[in-house]
Amino acid sequence: MIKNLKYLLRSKKVLVIFFYVLHLAFTVTPFLASQAKDRAIPLSYSLVLNALLSLVMTYLLPILLFSFVQRKRSVDSYLALPVSRKDLLLSNLLFAFLLPACCSTLNALIAALLAGPCFHFPSFLLLFAEGMITIAVMVILNTCFYLLANNIFDGVVMIAAYTAMPFAVVGLIVLFGEIFVYGYNPLDNSRMYWFSPLYMLGYNFFVQTEAISNANIPFDGMYLLLPVLYAVLAAFGLRKHFIDRKSERAEQISNEFFAYPFVIHFYVLACLCMLTFVVSNEPGEIGEWIIVYLLIFLAFMIATFVYKRRIKVEPKSLIVFAAGILLASLLGFAANATNGFGLSYAYDKNPRNVLYNYNSYVYDGDFGIRSKELPAYWRGRDDLFFSVSFELPIPAEKMDEYAEVRELLEGVRAEAIRNHYEDHEEGVFGFLNVYNGFNEQTRDGSLMRFPVEQSYGYGIRYLTLEELKQISRYTPVYVDVWSNQGYDPEHPDDYIELHLTLDQFLNYKGK
């Protein structure tokens, strides 16, 4: 292993110098360009730029260092050497790790010296560790993806395909949630990115970058654990695709299961599912979507031609595509028939650390204080409108204590879901966010929103004054009033904002 590593260091001198100088330029530029007194700001930029360059290197280096197994001629030179494949693998991986790691470490130290004592040192160390883990994981993963293929072009395609694949999964989940699961707000669900090491590691790194100038913000442990786990799995992949690799695979079509066969079928099925979800939501317009089905088929064929390096439509491809449509249709049909597999109701089953967040924009007629008819002079009396909000956290151990209010709010939520799937009642503008497994510190948890977006779907009904009084026994209910009493037509925007509790509001209204 040492022999090859020494050779790599000697023979790739130009590459090492090139990347180091590039790193150095990325390190120094933010300090030269920044006018900010707080040197933590250019430090953050410097570290982020260094990290981005290192990330790019984790994609380039596996291609540069492992292309010898993808070419027939270089296979003869390298695999006949008196070096075991394990040593070749480890030395190349080590070089691919050390180059960005050393460049970023040296430059991080330079950046820290330039910044002076303006940052939180433990967070800086944590950021450094996070960076090293990111480089190691990405080098292993990208090498594994690259070696799934049997030639250089396909190897690059595999890296791109597998990097994008988790985001395609996220897209699929988002679309499924938006169409079938009322209340589902996948964008707030961090678990969706569990398939993307790139996202998880990048997220943690950027969180930690913030932390060096502020406080020690804890990063997501799963976002660190899962990429490491993926890297371990990739190491098994490397055993199969490098150590036990058949040398004669070089320059052949990439027909290993996890190469084109899996990648093409995954993307075709994902596209078909997305389209079928949309179509099943608008069944009357299927004719308009046929052109899109044809485009997907065309893309499938082109991908197959690229994979097999020949232009031939095989009956098997037609059968596979038809099966894909059938599978996606069955999924869409089942999701439609079961109201998104009942996922809208899922929070009822296992509540823990629930947080209800309610907000509605009402006018006093909704409270039975005034007639629902808007008075002609409303323009001069904008305090008719106000916003009602409350936040009700219920710790897991106090579920029974809050049973009464939970029953009320769950009833409202169930009613909203029912209305969405059955009655499609329109014109309600109450908003309710329900978190399950709520984390006070990160203010994160599994979230359902009613409606998902303001522009989409149906909200919940307004809570009545009596219901709000009931809730105010558990948590403060606030009413925000924008008053322009004493309206002056010369200054129509002269509002006073009042932030009142429910009792204060009722006093204000003289009730």
Add this chain to the structure above:
Amino acid sequence: MLTIDNVCKKFDHRVILDDLSFEVADGSIFGLVGVNGSGKSTLLRLISGIYEPEGGSICLNGLDTYKDVEVRKDIVFVSDEPYYPFGANIETLKEFYSSFYDLDEEAYLKNLKLFGLDPKRSISNFSKGMKRQTSLLFALAIHPKLLLLDEAFDGLDPVVRLNFKKALADLLEDEQISVIISSHNLKELEDICDSYGILENGKVTTYGDLLQSKENVNKYQLAFKEDLDKDDFNGFEVLSFEKLGQVYTLVIKGDREETEAKLQQMQPLLCNVLPVNFEELFIYEVESRGK
């Protein structure tokens, strides 16, 4: 001693080498011949440990060439299309090879001069012959115990061929090394090989001492009073049979004296015995099995 024992190799489901067995003695120059696509390059890659055999084993002095990494220090494979990294010159290649092998500096400098190569010039600007010489330069400087040369004379001009043979002879003089050379240039092989093997349909159908084999296959020009056909020679191992009027040209495998004696019993009007060269030997052997 190189021992190839029941080696099988398939590409996907296509059998390339099937239950192949033979041996190459130390100090031997073995000519590996066969028609295009017969698996010569595959066999050399198997011997050098690049390919893994699906069955059987290949051992150099008792050590498996695929599994035992150390034995590969004693094997050098010069492929028919050698690889050179982009921008490499002989000096950078020297760095590469010296990282993994103990290069003989003296042999390197001697052959560099013999081949007349510029060590600083980019190999991408070399002619095909010069590239091949570059490979041979390092192969000879490594001093392997087993040298594998695929299409060794391909692209070499007569002067370089001569220089190469000279360098090879020097190497063989110095130590007991074995050389396996695959080539379609059988005349060149005949000059330097002492043993050979013919690879056909995934098997070595004929192999052994070249001189002995050539002595064992002879061309006979015969004339008879009566009209004969091939069946009249059933008692001989006839590799080739031609008849032009009353003159018969036969290539017969077997001891020359015994064959001649048996032919004399048929009372020919004329019986001339002509030796065959390696190329003819190969053609007759291959054609006889193609019948």
